[in-house]
Amino acid sequence: MSSPIKTYCIIGDPVQHSLSPVMHNSAFSALGINSSYISFRVSSRELKASIESLKSIGIAGFNVTIPHKISILPYLDVLDNTASKSNAVNTVKNEGGQLIGYNTDLYGFIQPLYKRNIDFKGIKILIMGAGGAAYAIVTALSYEKEIDEIIIVNRSTQNASNLVQHGLKLGLNTHKDDFNNLPKLALQSDLIVNATSIGLNNESSPIGRENINPKSIVYDIIYKPIITDLLGKAKDVNAKVVYGYEMLLAQGAQAFKIWTGLDAPIHAMKKALFGIFGEPQ
Numbered sequence: 001m002s003s004p005i006k007t008y009c010i011i012g013d014p015v016q017h018s019l020s021p022v023m024h025n026s027a028f029s030a031l032g033i034n035s036s037y038i039s040f041r042v043s044s045r046e047l048k049a050s051i052e053s054l055k056s057i058g059i060a061g062f063n064v065t066i067p068h069k070i071s072i073l074p075y076l077d078v079l080d081n082t083a084s085k086s087n088a089v090n091t092v093k094n095e096g097g098q099l100i101g102y103n104t105d106l107y108g109f110i111q112p113l114y115k116r117n118i119d120f121k122g123i124k125i126l127i128m129g130a131g132g133a134a135y136a137i138v139t140a141l142s143y144e145k146e147i148d149e150i151i152i153v154n155r156s157t158q159n160a161s162n163l164v165q166h167g168l169k170l171g172l173n174t175h176k177d178d179f180n181n182l183p184k185l186a187l188q189s190d191l192i193v194n195a196t197s198i199g200l201n202n203e204s205s206p207i208g209r210e211n212i213n214p215k216s217i218v219y220d221i222i223y224k225p226i227i228t229d230l231l232g233k234a235k236d237v238n239a240k241v242v243y244g245y246e247m248l249l250a251q252g253a254q255a256f257k258i259w260t261g262l263d264a265p266i267h268a269m270k271k272a273l274f275g276i277f278g279e280p281q
């Protein structure tokens, strides 16, 4: 007899552009798993009631995106270390009626850097942004030993200060700096990370070609467009680039493993994202 169908979903607002349904449904189908994944637009006002409903219908698990990654915390029964340490949740598993929160953005961010054998010892890191993703990034970096310094630059200086405090608590040498100093800071950084929304609508990055050292690594966590203005400039000067879709895939693969206990079929997930054109080089 086949096992009963399990349902997974993503909740957020907006959520219609999420690539998680296509990625996870392709993974289920590649492994012949009798499960499906859908998206639900859930406003902040509806969050509590929606979580209760998902629990009562026995949802097997779900992802959480903007704007609920932090506000969902009080509605969960248990938090894994990745969630409690970053104070944010992007993945939930229902274990016998208990909702367990995880944050797979930590692994999602760091895995593409591991894949490139990045040595974190003594490096200077510039992070643009201080939103939910930036918290996951700083938390992921706190597991790496001997990073020299992390500089946070953000539009709202108060949000930058709060993230600096988070980094300091985790034992990282974290400072904030001014948006106007970005060109100079970028040139001095070994790893530049864009964790703002700048680039989602093809906006120009405040970092110019001339501010990118060809020896630096430039990581833009925006995955649509695949090649943001910042990554395009980094490629122009032959700097190493890390694409946002790599983080998307890695966080999704880890969520899949948490839910099913199986290694995610990355190849099928990539194929669902890129179709016949394949992965960009």
Ligand code: NAP
Pocket (backbone or CB within 6 Å): 066, 105, 108, 128, 129, 130, 131, 132, 133, 134, 154, 155, 156, 159, 195, 196, 197, 198, 200, 221, 222, 223, 244, 245, 247, 248, 249, 251
């Ligand atoms: P968030 O919590 O809403 O934070 C947004 C960040 O962008 C804040 O630092 C905000 O600054 C800044 N920002 C927004 N508009 C800006 C503008 N016009 N000029 C300068 N700064 C601006 O969002 P998030 O969850 O951190 O996500 C940030 C981005 O990462 C999104 O584009 C999201 O799609 C992407 N993301 C990708 C992955 C992946 O798997 N690749 C995972 C998570 C997120 P203020 O603090 O001043 O508002």
